[in-house]
Amino acid sequence: MLNLLASLLNFILTMLLPLLGLVLTAALLAYGVYARWINVPHKWLLTRRALQVLCAVAFLCNALIVLQWYLANSARQARLDGAVVRASRERFVLPQDFQYGELLIPAGSLVNRNDPFDKGAPGKPVALHGLESVRFAQPVEIAGAWASALQTTPMRLELAQDQTLGPVYRFDSNTQGWVVHKLVPALACRKGQVAVFQVPPIPYDVQAEVGKPAPDGPEARFRPSEWLLRACENGPAITVQPAHAGTPSPGQ
Secondary structure, three states: OHHHHHHHHHHHHHHHHHHHHHHHHHHHHHHHHHHHHOOOOOOOOOOHHHHHHHHHHHHHHHHHHHHHHHHHHHHHHHHHHHHHHHHHHHEEEOOOOEEEOOEEEOOOOEEEEOOOOOOOOOOOOOOOOOEEEEEEEEEEEEOOEEEEEEEOOOOEEEEOOOEEEOOEEEEEOOOOEEEEOOOOOOEEEOOOOEEEEEOOOOOOOOHHHOOOOOOOHHHOOOOHHHOEEEEEEOOOOOOOOOOOOOOOOOOO
């Protein structure tokens, strides 16, 4: 019942009253022409009181049209402004060192992230939940590897130097799990190659986080110490989109 009443009220305010205002305004203009310039026998005219009431109703209905137009434009501008602010927090240069789970990301790193909970409100602090990729301002040690960039899905590290990485893991079809690769204890990886990792799931209370952003900062579920090295590949460099132009970094 409440939904029906709300729908009816919305129809009246957004459709019926504006339409009434337009029709009534057109009718009053036509009546003005009729009353001023058309001479016919037994001419019918509105009383002064009736004319005042109709003009007042038309004015109020047209004022509602102007108000709706203003609110719609304000809402559209707010959406546009919010989209710009949201984009500035999706692609930005990190203004200061940031602890994200076990990883300390240095200031000046280029960050790409996607936060479905971000509505574009200004003034929010720096956050990295929804992290997609990072190009570090300087090489960073992650999971035993020195990396110049990181991608989270799938978990890949772009290597900053020649290095030997291990242990190496493989998927065991018998146990249906990841086990140490006994025949290949370590890999000689080269600068520019991409190290690929298997990331074990971190259990958490799914129900408690429904409709909420994931933990951020030091509490983030980001534990490189638990990653399992799978391979070093000659794949393409990790793609990190440039910072959004024309807006300050988050937290500024």
